[in-house]
Amino acid sequence: MKDTLFFLEKTELFKNLTIDEIKKSLKDLNAKKQTFQKNNLVYELGKPIDKIGLVISGNANVIKEDFWGNRTILTQLKPGNIFGEVMNFQKNKNPNINVEISKESEILFFDFKKIFDSREILESYNKKLILNMFSIVTKKSILLTEKIEHITKKSVREKIFSYLSTCAFKYESNSFKIEFNRQELADYLSVERTALSRELSKMQEENLILFKNNKFTLIKKD
Incomplete structure (x- = not known):
């Protein structure tokens, strides 16, 4: 538990909270830790989401499915990331999203809504957690805007x-490692994996990019 507390102290959600405040908040919010294996689903599609999750270790993807089972990756979760916060506060709690574990996690x-209980609202950690949550939701909104920009392009290449x-702008370099494997990237960009692989190969042949596995280098022509 001690290691978990020191880890949480470095996360965005618990930023500026003392160890004692984190311990108290976890107790008040009924925090419970659970282990998931690769390919496990954290939520059951169509079932209410009544808890917010925070990744302690491992990796996962937030996935949206349509009526026919077509999957789109909305975002990738790393240690320190939270999920389920928006759906937790919505009146309609039967979303068509899931969180799929990509690495043992x-x-x-925890029940974040308890922070608004009359007793908890007076706690010293309360305002800090609310401000941190607001910051996280704002940043996620920016990432969602970026994704919309990607997937609304007309062609796979675009x-x-x-x-x-x-x-490249995020890492401030023309060489970087992406967060997705090929299938995950295809799901994220809403394209077929074969079409994605074919276009990446063409772009490399045309000396526009270089890549090996998940490491990419962008080439700017003179």
Whole structure:
């Protein structure tokens, strides 16, 4: 538990909270830790989401499915990331999203809404957690806007260029490692994996990019 507390102290959600405040908040918010294996689903599609999750270790993807089972990756979760916060506060709690574990993971679940209980609202950690949550939701909104920009491009190549360009600016380099494997990237950009692989190969042949596995280098022509 001690290691978990020191880890949480470095996360965005618990930023500026003392260890004692984190311990108290976890107790008050009924926090519970659970381990998931690769390919496990954290939520059951169509079922209410009544807890917020925070990734302690491992990786996961937030996935949206349509009526026919077509999947789109909305975002990738790393240690320190939270999920389920928006759906937790919505009146309609039967979303068509899921969180799929891509690497054995430990998830900390807690009832964030309890922070608004009359007793908890007076606690010293309360305002800090609310401000931190607001910051996280704002940043997620920006990331969602970026994704919309990528997937609304007309061609597969334009979608790839849009995504890789964003990565280059993010890492401030023309060489970087992306967060997705090929299937995950295809799901994220809403394209077929074969079409994605074919277009990446063409772009490399045309000396527009270089790549090996998930490491990419963008080439700017003179």
